[in-house]
Amino acid sequence: MAVSSVGSSVLSRAKTFGMSKLELKELLWGLLFASPWIVGLLAFTGWPILSSLYYSFTQYSVLSASKWVGLDNYATMFVHDDVFRRALYNSTYFAIIFVPVGIVSAITVAMLLNQKIRGQPIYRTIYFLPVLVPDVALSILWMWLMNPQLGLVNSLLWELFKIQGPGWIADPDWSKSAVVLMSLWTIGRSVVIYLASLQDVPQDLYDAAAVDGTNWWQSIRNVTLPMISPVIFFTFITSMIGSLQLFTVPYIMSAGDGRPAQSLMFYSMSLYRNAFIYFKMGYACSMAWVLFVIVLIGTLLVFRSSSRWVYYAGG
Amino acid sequence: MRAISLSRREFLHWSAATAAVLTVAACAPKPEPVAATEPAAKEAEVATATAAPAAKTKVLYWDNSSPESLGGTVKEAMIDRFRAKNTDIELESVYKPTTAGTQMSEALLTAIAAGNPPDAAFFDRFIVAAWAAEDSLTDLTDLCASAGIEEEDYFPFAWAEVTGWKNKVWALPFDTDDRALYYNKKLLREGGFDPDNVPQDLETFDQWAEQLFKSEGPRLVTAGFIPWYGQGGCPYVWGWTFGAKYWDKADPSKVIVNSDEAVASMEWRRAYAEKYDIKQYESFASAFGQEALQPFFVDQFATVYGGNWMIAQLAKYAPELEYGVIPMPYPDGGRIATMAGGWAVVVPKGAANVAGGFKFISDFAGPEEMDYFCTETAHIPTLKAAAAKPVYTEDPMHKIFMDLLPIANTRPPVPIGQFLWTALVEARDLVIHGKKTPKEALDDVQANSMKEMERYL
Numbered sequence: 006m007a008v009s010s011v012g013s014s015v016l017s018r019a020k021t022f023g024m025s026k027l028e029l030k031e032l033l034w035g036l037l038f039a040s041p042w043i044v045g046l047l048a049f050t051g052w053p054i055l056s057s058l059y060y061s062f063t064q065y066s067v068l069s070a071s072k073w074v075g076l077d078n079y080a081t082m083f084v085h086d087d088v089f090r091r092a093l094y095n096s097t098y099f100a101i102i103f104v105p106v107g108i109v110s111a112i113t114v115a116m117l118l119n120q121k122i123r124g125q126p127i128y129r130t131i132y133f134l135p136v137l138v139p140d141v142a143l144s145i146l147w148m149w150l151m152n153p154q155l156g157l158v159n160s161l162l163w164e165l166f167k168i169q170g171p172g173w174i175a176d177p178d179w180s181k182s183a184v185v186l187m188s189l190w191t192i193g194r195s196v197v198i199y200l201a202s203l204q205d206v207p208q209d210l211y212d213a214a215a216v217d218g219t220n221w222w223q224s225i226r227n228v229t230l231p232m233i234s235p236v237i238f239f240t241f242i243t244s245m246i247g248s249l250q251l252f253t254v255p256y257i258m259s260a261g262d263g264r265p266a267q268s269l270m271f272y273s274m275s276l277y278r279n280a281f282i283y284f285k286m287g288y289a290c291s292m293a294w295v296l297f298v299i300v301l302i303g304t305l306l307v308f309r310s311s312s313r314w315v316y317y318a319g320g
Numbered sequence: 321m322r323a324i325s326l327s328r329r330e331f332l333h334w335s336a337a338t339a340a341v342l343t344v345a346a347c348a349p350k351p352e353p354v355a356a357t358e359p360a361a362k363e364a365e366v367a368t369a370t371a372a373p374a375a376k377t378k379v380l381y382w383d384n385s386s387p388e389s390l391g392g393t394v395k396e397a398m399i400d401r402f403r404a405k406n407t408d409i410e411l412e413s414v415y416k417p418t419t420a421g422t423q424m425s426e427a428l429l430t431a432i433a434a435g436n437p438p439d440a441a442f443f444d445r446f447i448v449a450a451w452a453a454e455d456s457l458t459d460l461t462d463l464c465a466s467a468g469i470e471e472e473d474y475f476p477f478a479w480a481e482v483t484g485w486k487n488k489v490w491a492l493p494f495d496t497d498d499r500a501l502y503y504n505k506k507l508l509r510e511g512g513f514d515p516d517n518v519p520q521d522l523e524t525f526d527q528w529a530e531q532l533f534k535s536e537g538p539r540l541v542t543a544g545f546i547p548w549y550g551q552g553g554c555p556y557v558w559g560w561t562f563g564a565k566y567w568d569k570a571d572p573s574k575v576i577v578n579s580d581e582a583v584a585s586m587e588w589r590r591a592y593a594e595k596y597d598i599k600q601y602e603s604f605a606s607a608f609g610q611e612a613l614q615p616f617f618v619d620q621f622a623t624v625y626g627g628n629w630m631i632a633q634l635a636k637y638a639p640e641l642e643y644g645v646i647p648m649p650y651p652d653g654g655r656i657a658t659m660a661g662g663w664a665v666v667v668p669k670g671a672a673n674v675a676g677g678f679k680f681i682s683d684f685a686g687p688e689e690m691d692y693f694c695t696e697t698a699h700i701p702t703l704k705a706a707a708a709k710p711v712y713t714e715d716p717m718h719k720i721f722m723d724l725l726p727i728a729n730t731r732p733p734v735p736i737g738q739f740l741w742t743a744l745v746e747a748r749d750l751v752i753h754g755k756k757t758p759k760e761a762l763d764d765v766q767a768n769s770m771k772e773m774e775r776y777l
Binding site (some may be wrong): 009041064066130154174263266278282 | 331333336343419424425429430432433450451454455456538539600602604605607655669736738739740742746749750752753755764768771772775
């Protein structure tokens with residue numbers, strides 16, 4: 006009798022997946038409420054991602070049916086396509102320069118905005134405003150500011166410092182630096198996040214440091230930076246991902262073809278061209294997956310190293 | 321009296337149910353829109369499910385001319401006339417710009433792929449073969465036969481471009497244009513040259529151009545001639561100037577981009593880049609304006625390889641500018657290069673109203689409307705009968721362009737047309753920046769192009 010009652014209770018728990026009836030009921034209602042989002046995620050994100058993985062092994066023009074070619078696309082990419090190599094180099098170069106410069110600038114600006122001065126909220130707003138400017142407007146504006154002959158940047162360099170400014174976007178050696186400078190205008194997003202984390206640094210740590218006789222640089226190095234290191238970790242990863250995927254700015258600045266001399270042919274621009282102009286959607290999908298793997302490896306490396314420099318105050 | 325109270329759970333359940341019902345209702349297909357102010361409006365409302373009394377078929381047309389531009393306003397007049405003549409057709413014209421750096425619109429590509437393209441679209445004639453090879457255009461051969469549209473009506477190059485793929489008709493040629501060398505008489509005189517005796521051989525011309533460059537310190541102010549600006553940006557033109565042949569109709573599966581003549585033309589361009597420091601050119605060019613501020617109109621170019629449509633623009637924006645036109649100079653063993661480009665109208669594959677779309681494009685690209693468009697915008701008709709009209713040769717400048725038509729070249733109508741164009745432009749860009757030698761650059765393009773062609777053979 007005891008056996009059968011255990012058996013029946015096991016059965017009834019099996020029918021409700023090991024939860025009580027109430028728990029199951031709650032779960033189902035919760036899933037129902039979340040179902041629009043879940044359906045959306047599966048249909049509009051999950052399905053396209055899996056499709057693109059499939060298409061990366063095919064020759065697909067979007068207009069005609071796909072043709073299976075196995076690893077051909079990947080082979081072509083690494084062996085034959087010099088535009089691919091150029092594009093990967095450009096995107097990586099940009100990421101390597103922009104990520105550290107962006108983080109350092111954002112932290113500096115955040116620390117400055119954290120000072121208790123009059124009009125602090127106004128300054129904070131001003132530094133966030135460029136984030137709201139659409140990318141296309143941003144690109145066109147900065148194309149004119151950095152115009153080597155007519156732009157403000159070169160005029161100011163000449164008037165104030167008597168420096169003959171470089172060709173910026175007209176010079177293949179300076180065009181990526183121009184894009185870096187331009188992208189620094191949009192660090193406002195990171196600044197806001199850093200501001201929040203700076204305010205979480207406990208004041209008594211600074212007081213203890215002051216008692217120990219540290220100067221401003223030492224207290225930044227030993228108190229501020231470790232305490233905000235989780236946030237630095239976060240922005241490092243998101244910044245790395247974003248800069249490897251950068252599209253709008255170089256596309257507008259180079260009129261779509263990476264001029265001058267392919268210096269602004271970024272990875273996603275080359276991908277876009279292959280997909281929509283050369284009718285090689287399959288190849289573009291394989292480029293997308295290669296980028297995904299590169300970003301994944303980069304992210305994993307950062308995660309691995311994080312145990313050494315990220316300090317979680319919560320323990 | 322006790323107020324009705326809902327527990328929180330019940331409230332959430334009811335609001336979820338309501339939201340679901342509303343979502344389903346919102347996602348339901350819309351009923352047919354009611355016909356506007358009719359005296360029998362009530363009957364029309366009742367008969368909403370069936371078509372309105374005067375059964376109007378819909379034709380959707382995508383055009384790439386901005387409504388404010390000259391082309392846009394002229395086309396609008398043409399479309400209005402079509403509407404007046406065809407009251408049984410409801411024609412909707414939508415502005416869809418082409419993508420920067422190309423002549424195509426990926427809005428059109430995705431619409432065709434999704435199966436709901438417009439019924440007619442304005443389309444660059446040079447990519448007709450590429451898109452036809454991808455099965456994205458409706459075959460118009462039979463429709464043309466029944467409408468009496470024939471090969472002999474058109475200039476050979478125009479017909480060749482629209483029938484380049486498998487010898488079927490994929491588009492109706494619309495306008496064409498060609499190119500020659502414009503020169504600023506005042507700047508030539510100031511440079512000590514005789515503007516009525518511009519040399520026809522390239523070497524002497526290069527010497528003239530060199531003298532016409534003016535700088536203020538390191539900054540270029542006026543350029544005598546820069547081969548890759550203006551319409552010289554077309555990478556095929558200089559190959560033709562040096563006598564190269566890129567494509568052979570007898571053997572359409574091959575393109576030859578690295579012939580000796582093509583390499584020579586690339587060398588010549590590189591020589592220009594090296595003479596005057598490419599960085600100065602680029603920074604000079606980055607300040608160029610458009611429309612009224614085009615460099616030739618504001619004395620930034622002494623000479624430029626430009627299209628025949630500049631005549632209308634010069635009349636509009638710089639009427640006092642004294643200019644002349646000659647066919648582009650060429651070296652020994654070369655020939656006069658004039659590229660004939662131009663547009664066409666197509667019926668995309670999968671259009672809902674193929675008959676309506678064809679009716680519209682055969683009118684839009686028909687003799688009267690084509691003539692109207694070309695005279696208003698200083699373009700040239702592709703229909704021989706329309707092009708023979710004296711209005712095109714009245715202006716002595718324009719006559720030069722018309723006389724060049726019989727020897728005009730077109731870009732190879734091959735399926736890899738867009739790839740080839742961007743590859744050649746990139747190759748030129750790399751060469752003038754000193755990143756590759758001309759032979760290297762063109763050999764690479766040749767190898768890559770043949771690989772791309774494999775998909776279509």
